[in-house]
Amino acid sequence: MITTTNKSAAAFDSFFLQHGEEAGEHFRNHVELVVDALAGVFQDMERPFEGKTVHDIQQELRMVLDLPEEPQSLHEVLREIEGPVIKNSLHVSHERSMAHLHCPPVLPGVLAELIIGALNQSMDSWDQSPAATYVEEGLTDYFSGLIGFSERGDGVFTSGGTQSNYMGLLLARDSFCLSKWNHAVQRDGLPEPFKKMRVLCSAEAHFSVKKSVAQLGLGEQAVVPVPVLEDHRMDPEKLRSIVERLELEGLLPFAIVSTCGTTDYGSIDPLESLAGLCEEKGLWLHVDAAYGAGLLLSEQHGDKLAGINRADSVTLDFHKWLYQPISCGMFLVKDRKHLRLLSHHADYLNPVEDEEEGILNLVNKSIQTTRRFDALKVLMTLKVLGTRLLGRMVDRTMEVARFAAEELEHRDHFHVENPLPELSTVVFQYQPDGNRTVSDLNRNIQQTLFNKGEAVIAKTSVKGETYLKFTLLNPRTSEEDVLSVIDEIEYTAKQILGGTPQ
Known part of the structure; x- marks a missing residue:
């Protein structure tokens, strides 16, 4: 005989981890829905950022933040957040995401997060x-x-x-x-x-x-x-x-x-x-x-x-x-x-x-x-x-940072503040001919790149002036990726200086 209390408890079952074969299958189905949603976004990820404005993202999130009184299916919620939340996030695993000390996570770490959350120790x-x-x-x-x-x-x-x-x-x-x-x-x-x-x-x-x-x-x-x-x-x-x-x-x-x-x-x-x-x-x-x-x-x-x-x-x-x-x-x-x-x-x-x-x-x-x-x-x-492969990943990012510094040094209009990078960051400034305020230009370059979503780089301050920065943590970022981003910086600077709309 099932008591009223047991029936009430049973209404909560589908929202918790439980023991038993049926419960295991239920958990597996939910995890697969999440994996499918993420895999679809990563499969189509051509840029490190969608390039939406602050206003656009806030507007898209309004519906997501309308919280219901009654349950929604996980499938429905995932479909609802796919664009406003997942796609509008910064994709730190992209090779041209090189702004902050914000690394691409390795798969064992990502999968461990699922175990950590499920065990909840x-x-x-x-x-x-x-x-x-x-x-x-x-x-x-x-x-x-x-x-x-x-x-x-x-x-x-x-x-x-x-x-x-x-x-x-x-x-x-x-x-x-x-x-x-x-x-x-x-x-x-x-x-x-x-x-x-x-x-x-x-x-x-x-x-x-x-x-x-x-x-x-x-x-x-x-x-x-x-x-x-x-x-x-x-x-x-x-x-x-x-x-x-x-x-x-x-x-x-x-x-x-x-x-x-x-x-x-x-x-x-x-x-x-x-x-x-x-x-x-x-x-x-x-x-x-x-x-x-x-x-x-x-x-x-x-x-x-x-x-x-x-x-x-x-x-x-x-x-x-x-x-x-x-x-x-x-x-x-x-x-x-x-x-x-x-x-x-x-x-x-x-x-x-x-x-x-x-x-x-x-x-x-x-x-x-x-x-x-x-x-x-x-x-x-x-x-x-293994520790050896992880060490090689670190060494590879330092190798690419040295390449980036050398490439910037060889190009006109770039000044590199640390031409011999100690680790994997490179601080530099685009310095055109003429009297234009260099700080404003470099800030504009960084923001324009971010808003276009083609490359994500950082800005910092050196002796009161705005400089640009590569933070190269992704061992998958290649010399070709660095060249592509530097080309984009040059192109963007010339467009801004020429008054051409972006």
Whole structure:
């Protein structure tokens, strides 16, 4: 006999994952509908962007955002979102999508997302993620070893570089307060002299350094920028002189952030020199390798990371140069004892008794509670592709970046800001003859290309002027693709300068 309650529950069955053969077939049919919808769009994807205006996209989305009271079929919803959402998205897997540190995801990572969503593990406590906990631990151990940390190294998956940089500076702040004043910030708040504390970083460091320091209660004024050399690396001599000047002024430098792959130029600060100064002065060294971490697998350029093993903490991003779907990052520390500065015990989640019994609850290492099982994407990618092939992908993008810089250098009217790319970004400007405002022209070039949808490139600022930028993360992008985009930039510039309508 089926009760009224059972009948009510049965009405929900088709919307959840269930056990049984019939339920498995139901799930398979739904997945096939999604795959068919995506495959159709990718099959016809001739351009990285449809070229719609902001207004056009907003108008097309109005119907999609009209939410019904009654259920719609998945087939109907997919048909409804295909144009306004899927086709109007930026297609980062296209060879001429070369704007941001926004990678094309590899298929194992994309497929892992389906497993992650279906299993829906929560990475805070072991009893919510029994296998996933140890997959994550194994991968943090693996990358800790690649960095060159000893068995005392440890880490945790994060949402990306901003969160990892925040964690590095949080631990640096609290470790400094504990060692200098025996003051536990976690328990007692910031100590009285906190306004004297200072963080130093390159003038071209990621904005998340300043943002993190502000969120940590020290204020943006606590970040001291260090000038860069002509190759856009932090100047180690200027760094030393600034640290010593701060000390003479009675201020308290406690951390240096070294960037391993700046957003614009891919520049790598001199890690060995910075590590030596930190060891001499007792400063915390955090390395932001959100971009440059791809070199960990490179066979040709891995030596560029020399000295990273001397850091106290490191940021890695896998949704940049390890080709993972967003989001997927990692934070590593040289000595796991520092992670205890993050730990809070909740009786329902990670009681002290669990720790005494050797049960691993990853919430003890994270500033997040609920977290996704992102480690599965990395595991599947490393196993399906292998580390050697991934390293070759990284090396290939650097090869194409060097080709792009050389080609731009050889053409008239182009100035390349980094003619010898450190990683896979090239910053350049179209500089025509005449008195036209160059910044306006280059901004117009970038926007025109985007609106046409033929190529997606980035713009940035160099000494107050607008420059263009290639960010080459797709190993499928060829020299021919680069030539095609440069030709399009030249053609667009001439059309704008000639007053020809686009």
